[in-house]
Amino acid sequence: MSARDEVLARVRAALSGDGKAGAAAPSAAQPARTYRTASEHAPGSATALEILVDRLEDYKAHVHRASGDDEVARVVGDLLADARSVVVPPRLPAGWTDALGAGTVVVQDSREDPRSALELDEVDAVVTAARVAIADTGTIVLDGEPDQGRRAISLVPDLHVCVVRAEQVVHTVPEGVRLLAAYPGRPQTWISGPSATSDIELSRVEGVHGPRTLHVVLVG
Amino acid sequence: MSTFLGLPRRRTVPDDAAPFGDVPHPDDPLRWGETFPDAARAALANTQLRTNLGHATSTIRAKRALVVDEVPDWEALRDAGSAIKTDVMARLPELLTELERNVTARGGVVHWARDADEANRIVADLVKATGETEVVKVKSMATQEIGLNEALAAEGIAAVETDLAELIVQLADDMPSHILVPAIHRNRAEIREIFLQRMGDVPADLTDAPRELAMAARAHLRRKFLSAKVAISGANFGVVDTGTLAVVESEGNGRMCLTLPETLITVMGIEKLVPTYADLEVFLQLLPRSSTGERMNPYTSLWTGVTPGDGPQAFHLVLLDNGRTDVLADEVGRAALHCIRCSACLNVCPVYERVGGHAYGSVYPGPIGAILTPQLTKSSAGGGGRHDDPNSALPYASTLCGACYDVCPVKIDIPSILVELRAREVDADREGRPTGWGAAMKAASFVMRDERRFELAEKAAVLGRLAGGRDGRVSRLPFPGSRWTSSRDLPVPARQSFRSWWAEDHDGPTHNEPPHDGPPHDEDDAR
Ligand code: SF4
Numbered sequence: 001m002s003a004r005d006e007v008l009a010r011v012r013a014a015l016s017g018d019g020k021a022g023a024a025a026p027s028a029a030q031p032a033r034t035y036r037t038a039s040e041h042a043p044g045s046a047t048a049l050e051i052l053v054d055r056l057e058d059y060k061a062h063v064h065r066a067s068g069d070d071e072v073a074r075v076v077g078d079l080l081a082d083a084r085s086v087v088v089p090p091r092l093p094a095g096w097t098d099a100l101g102a103g104t105v106v107v108q109d110s111r112e113d114p115r116s117a118l119e120l121d122e123v124d125a126v127v128t129a130a131r132v133a134i135a136d137t138g139t140i141v142l143d144g145e146p147d148q149g150r151r152a153i154s155l156v157p158d159l160h161v162c163v164v165r166a167e168q169v170v171h172t173v174p175e176g177v178r179l180l181a182a183y184p185g186r187p188q189t190w191i192s193g194p195s196a197t198s199d200i201e202l203s204r205v206e207g208v209h210g211p212r213t214l215h216v217v218l219v220g
Numbered sequence: 221m222s223t224f225l226g227l228p229r230r231r232t233v234p235d236d237a238a239p240f241g242d243v244p245h246p247d248d249p250l251r252w253g254e255t256f257p258d259a260a261r262a263a264l265a266n267t268q269l270r271t272n273l274g275h276a277t278s279t280i281r282a283k284r285a286l287v288v289d290e291v292p293d294w295e296a297l298r299d300a301g302s303a304i305k306t307d308v309m310a311r312l313p314e315l316l317t318e319l320e321r322n323v324t325a326r327g328g329v330v331h332w333a334r335d336a337d338e339a340n341r342i343v344a345d346l347v348k349a350t351g352e353t354e355v356v357k358v359k360s361m362a363t364q365e366i367g368l369n370e371a372l373a374a375e376g377i378a379a380v381e382t383d384l385a386e387l388i389v390q391l392a393d394d395m396p397s398h399i400l401v402p403a404i405h406r407n408r409a410e411i412r413e414i415f416l417q418r419m420g421d422v423p424a425d426l427t428d429a430p431r432e433l434a435m436a437a438r439a440h441l442r443r444k445f446l447s448a449k450v451a452i453s454g455a456n457f458g459v460v461d462t463g464t465l466a467v468v469e470s471e472g473n474g475r476m477c478l479t480l481p482e483t484l485i486t487v488m489g490i491e492k493l494v495p496t497y498a499d500l501e502v503f504l505q506l507l508p509r510s511s512t513g514e515r516m517n518p519y520t521s522l523w524t525g526v527t528p529g530d531g532p533q534a535f536h537l538v539l540l541d542n543g544r545t546d547v548l549a550d551e552v553g554r555a556a557l558h559c560i561r562c563s564a565c566l567n568v569c570p571v572y573e574r575v576g577g578h579a580y581g582s583v584y585p586g587p588i589g590a591i592l593t594p595q596l597t598k599s600s601a602g603g604g605g606r607h608d609d610p611n612s613a614l615p616y617a618s619t620l621c622g623a624c625y626d627v628c629p630v631k632i633d634i635p636s637i638l639v640e641l642r643a644r645e646v647d648a649d650r651e652g653r654p655t656g657w658g659a660a661m662k663a664a665s666f667v668m669r670d671e672r673r674f675e676l677a678e679k680a681a682v683l684g685r686l687a688g689g690r691d692g693r694v695s696r697l698p699f700p701g702s703r704w705t706s707s708r709d710l711p712v713p714a715r716q717s718f719r720s721w722w723a724e725d726h727d728g729p730t731h732n733e734p735p736h737d738g739p740p741h742d743e744d745d746a747r
Contacts, residue, residue, distance in 0.1 A: 002332070003331075003332040003333060003334050003338060004332040006332075006334055007316075007332050007333075007334060007490065007539070007541045007545070008313055008316065008317070010541065010545035011312050011313050011316070011490070011545055011548065012313050013545075013549070014545045014546075014548035014549035014554075015309075015310070015312065015313070015548065015549075017549075017551075030307070031300050031303030031304045031306075031307055032299065032300065032303060033296075033300050033502075034293070034296040034299070034300070035293040035296040035297045035300055035502070035505075036292070036293045036296075037501075055515060059514075059518070110529075111528065111529025111530055112529065114529065117445070117446040117447075117480045118446050118447075121442075121446055134516075136515065137505075137508075137515040137516035138515060138516065139516045144527065144530055150529065150530045150531075151475070151478075151479040151521075151530055151531055152479050152480060152530075152531075155472065155475050155476065155479055155480075156446075156480075173501050173504060173505050174498075174501040176501075177497070177498060177500055177501035177504070178498065178501070180497075181497050181498055184459070184462040184464055184497040184522075184524065185326065185462060185463075185464070185524040185525075185527075186524075186527070187521075187522065187523045187524070187527045187530055187531055188520075188521070188522040188523075189475065189519065189520070189521055189522075190504075190516065190519065190520035190521075190522075191518065191519060192514070192515070192516040192517065192518050192519075193518050194518065195470065195471050195472035195518050195519065196470050196471070196518050197384045197434050197470055197471045198280075198401070198470065198512055199383070199384040199385035199388070199401055199403060199434075199471075200384070200408055200411055200430040200433055200434070201272070201275060201276055201279070201407060201408055201430065202275075202276045202279040202280050202283075202401065202404070203279070203430050205430045205431050205434045207434075208384065208434050208437070208438055208470075208471035208472055208473070209382075209438055209441065209442075209445065209471050209472035209473045209475075209476055210471070210472025210475055210476075210518070210519060211472075
C-alpha cells in the first residue's frame with residue numbers, strides 16, 4: 001500500500017472506532033460562529049482609522065497622513081530624502097514617486113523582470129500600495145498585485161513605505177479576511193509593524209530580518 | 221541530568237567544544253532523558269533555570285492577559301476554534317484529499333509520510349535532487365518532532381535554523397524547551413556566551429543587550445538567506461478549500477525562507493487543517509494573542525502552490541502521520557490534535573514554570589506535551605505502552621490546577637485528558653502490578669519544594685479526598701467534563717502523604733515520617 005493510501009486508511013479506521021473500544025467518531029456539526037464578523041465602525045471611518053493608527057504606533061510603525069496623491073508624493077519624497085535607491089512594483093500609482101530627490105535611483109521590479117535577492121539587498125527602500133488594512137490588530141495585508149509587487153521587494157530592503165487608502169481600512173479581522181477571500185490564491189503577506197523578536201527573555205526587540213523601519217502613509 | 225536513554229549523535233557543531241547544555245541531541249525527539257519525576261528533581265535544583273523561566277513566563281502571561289482582555293468576543297472565538305477543529309477531525313479523510321487536490325492544482329507536489337523516517341527520507345531526497353548541501357529552515361515543531369536536522373546531517377545536508385531562539389538552541393547543541401521560544405531557558409548572558417563561542421562572525425565587543433544580540437543574528441543569517449536555494453518550513457494552517465498554507469512568525473526569517481529560495485519544502489502534520497479560507501479569521505485572532513501576547517504577530521505568510529514569478533517555483537508539501545492517527549483513534553485523547561501550538565498552556569503551568577521544558581523529555585513539553593507525547597508514542601499503558609517507558613509518567617506532570625484549560629484558545633480540556641490517561645495507567649497496574657502504588661508514586665513524586673507548588677499539590681490532593689468514597693478510592697472527581705467513571709478509580713491521596721512519599725522515594729526516610737508500604741490512609745481521610 002502506498003504511504004498515501006495507508007495514512008488515509010489509518011485515518012478512516014481511527015474514526016470508525018476499529019481497534020479501540022468505544023471510540024465513537026467525533027460529530028461533524030457545523031461550527032457556530034457567534035463572534036463578531038462585522039463592526040459598527042465602517043471601512044474608512046474616522047474611528048477605524050484612529051484605531052489603526054493607534055495600533056500601528058503601538059508596534060513601532062511610523063504613521064503619516066496625506067489628503068491625496070499629491071501629498072503622498074511629498075510625504076514619500078520627505079521619507080526617502082536620504083535614500084540612494086528605491087525599488088517599486090510595476091504599477092505603483094502614478095505620481096507617488098514624483099517628489100523623490102534627483103539623487104535617488106528608482107529600481108523597477110516585476111514578475112517578468114525580477115531583481116535578484118542580492119540586488120535587492122543593495123536597495124535602500126521600497127514603496128508599495130496595500131490590499132487591505134485591519135485596524136483592530138494594526139495589520140496591513142499585501143497580496144502581490146502589480147501595485148504591491150513581488151513578496152521579495154517588500155522584504156529585503158530595510159525600509160518599507162506602504163501607502164494605504166482610507167477606504168481600505170476595515171475594523172476587524174473577519175472583515176479583512178472576507179475581502180481577501182475574493183482572491184485566496186494570491187500570495188499574501190500580513191504585516192503588523194516592523195519585524196520583531198521576543199526570543200531573548202521575552203522582551204521585544206523591533207527590527208530583525210524583515211525591514212527594520214515601516215512607514216505607513218494613510219491617504220484620505 | 222545524569223543519565224540518558226538516547227545517545228548523543230550527529231552534532232551539528234564540531235565536537236571539540238563541550239556543549240553548553242546538559243542535553244545532547246537524543247535519538248528520539250519524543251522520548252529522551254529520564255522519567256519526568258527524576259528529570260524534574262534535577263531541574264528543580266537548577267536555580268538559574270528557574271529564574272530564567274520564572275521571568276520569561278510571567279512576562280508573557282501578563283502580555284497575553286492584556287491583549288485577550290481587550291477582545292470582547294474572545295469566548296465566542298474559542299468556541300468557534302474548538303468546533304472547527306472537532307469538525308476537521310470528523311472529516312479528516314475527505315479534507316486531506318481535498319487539500320491534496322487543491323495544492324496539486326496550483327502546482328505543488330504532495331507527499332505522504334507514515335512516520336518520521338519516511339518524512340525525513342522524502343525531504344532528504346528532495347534536497348538531494350536540487351544538488352544543494354545547505355538549506356535554511358523556519359522553526360517548525362513537526363520537523364523537530366521527526367528529528368529532521370539530524371537526519372539531513374547524516375546525508376551531508378546542513379540545515380540552518382533561522383528563528384532566533386532556534387538558532388540559539390542549534391548553536392548551543394541544545395534541545396528546545398518551549399514550543400514557541402525554544403531557548404526560553406537561556407538568559408541574555410548565556411546567549412551572548414553562545415554567540416561569542418559558536419557563531420563565528422560576531423563582533424568581539426558584543427554585549428548582552430537583546431537588541432545587539434538580535435542584530436548579530438541578523439548579520440549572521442543575512443548572507444544565507446540571500447543565497448539559499450532550498451528552504452524547509454512547517455505550517456501553522458493548511459486551508460483545505462483553497463490549498464493555501466500559512467506560516468505565522470515575527471522576525472521575517474519565515475518570509476525570507478518562504479520567499480527567496482527556488483524550492484520550498486513544507487512538513488505539516490495531518491491535523492493542521494482548517495476547512496475554509498474564512499476559518500483563518502478565527503485562528504489568526506486566537507493564535508497571536510495566545511502565543512506571543514500580541515494583537516497580531518509581525519508577519520504572516522500565506523501561499524497557494526506556486527505563483528509564477530513570485531517566490532519559490534517548486535513547492536513540496538509533506539503530510540505527516542507519525543502517530544497522529546493513533547491519537548485520533550482515541551475518543552478522549554484525540555482533542556490533543558486540536559492544538560495550534562500557541563504555548564499558552566506552558567506559560568501558565570506551575571509545573572512547567574518550575575521544572576522547565578527539558579524535564580518532559582520531548583520536543584512537546586508542558587501540559588500539551590503531557591497529553592500529546594505519551595499518545596503519539598503510544599506510551600500510556602492504556603495505549604499498549606510499557607510501564608518502564610519514561611513517557612508513561614508524563615500524565616502525572618500536572619497538579620490538575622486547570623489553568624491550561626482556561627487559557628487554551630481551542631479549549632482543549634487538558635486536565636480531563638490527563639485524568640483519563642492516569643486512570644488507564646491505574647487500570648493497567650491492576651493487571652501487571654500488585655497495587656496502584658506505582659501510579660500513585662508518579663503522581664506524588666515531583667512534588668514541590670517551594671510554597672506555591674506545594675500549595676497547588678495540596679489543593680489537588682484535597683480535591684481528591686473530597687471526592688473519595690469510604691473505601692478510600694476515588695470514584696468521581698470534580699473536574700469539568702471529567703470522563704472518570706466509577707469503574708476507574710484511584711487511591712485517595714492523603715494529606716500528609718506527598719512530602720513523605722517524596723522523601724521515601726528520593727531521599728530515603730527523613731524527619732519523623734514513619735516508613736510505610738503503601739499509600740498511607742489517614743483515618744480521617746477515609747471518611
Ligand atoms: S494545548 Fe491549547 S494552550 Fe496548549 S499549546 Fe495547544 S492550543 Fe495552545
